Amino acid sequence: MSKYIIGVDLGGTNMRAGVVSVTGKILFKKSLPTVSSADISDRIGDLIAEVILAQNIKNDEVVGVGIGVPGPIDHKNGSVLSPNLPQLSGLPIVEILERITGFSINLENDANAATYGEFWLGAGRDCRSLVMATLGTGIGGGIIFNGELVRGIDWTAGELGHVNVDSGAGARLCGCGARGCIETYASAISTERRFVEELERGRESELSSMDKNKITCVDIFEAYKDGDSLAVETINETGRMLGILCSSMANLLNPEKFIFSGGITNEWDILSKLIIDEFNKRVLTIPGQRMQILRAELENDAGLIGAAGCALKTYETSQ
Ligand SMILES: [Zn+2]
Structure with missing residues (x-):
């Protein structure tokens, strides 16, 4: 069975999601405008479902979803502390998205995710x-x-x-x-x-x-x-x-x-x-x-690849 990770880069203007191979190749990606209301979690869930459908992979081939968000992460509660995106404020986003999507969700600060992307496959490999x-x-x-x-x-x-x-x-x-x-x-x-x-x-x-x-x-x-x-x-x-x-x-x-x-x-x-x-x-x-x-080296894809890489690391550590 093939394995894939979904990477999501959540920005103030757009949210981008991609199907990423375990070697870090983006196989398909899509972008949607970021909504300002609290139903942002539904929007993220829809985008994840869309990229999985578009790439025609099975849900059980997805080993996890990594999401990079602006703001420091509360890794204990699975939420974003003092978020740059106020619509995420106080939302237990990991719990909500795990319920909506059925996947394991790995939340990471966007700058950390981009750093991890460069470390994994860019100038820091x-x-x-x-x-x-x-x-x-x-x-x-x-x-x-x-x-x-x-x-x-x-x-x-x-x-x-x-x-x-x-x-x-x-x-x-x-x-x-x-x-x-x-x-x-x-x-x-x-x-x-x-x-x-x-x-x-x-x-x-x-x-x-x-x-x-x-x-x-x-x-x-x-x-x-x-x-x-x-x-x-x-x-x-x-x-x-x-x-x-x-x-x-x-x-x-x-x-x-x-x-x-x-x-x-x-x-x-x-x-x-x-x-x-x-x-x-x-x-x-x-x-x-x-x-x-x-x-x-990864330019605009560093955040998406890095978020996926962090999720893959979490998955591998758990095996
Ligand atoms: Zn300062």
């Missing part, structure tokens, strides 16, 4: 310990140590975005309420924001004539390549901050790899050089020589 950071609106992260996700006693480990990189009086204010968190400097959105703030202060740039609300990291990197001084300064700062993060993680954990994902890594040649320059200035010799700094 063939290693036992890694740190991953996803650069987007904020900075999400995950840590794998000795082949296991590091979750922490309250399941909140891996919040790389809130590592402090600036304790100065003028440190930037983070959404978490603290000042100086790296995500207020080096996420894609923060990079754009720092650039626009300088324009608003009157700095000149080749992007000065653009609508400030429309300036993205793509534009800033193009200006960087033209030698635009504000763009160079802004991107250099992003790279420098990420280099500080890498050196701190290398000194703390001595991992084999540090992996970056997110659209901003499309400019990996530029970004990686800046990161590595700062990293080399700060890191201790032995962990610095060991740790490779790499770009993620």
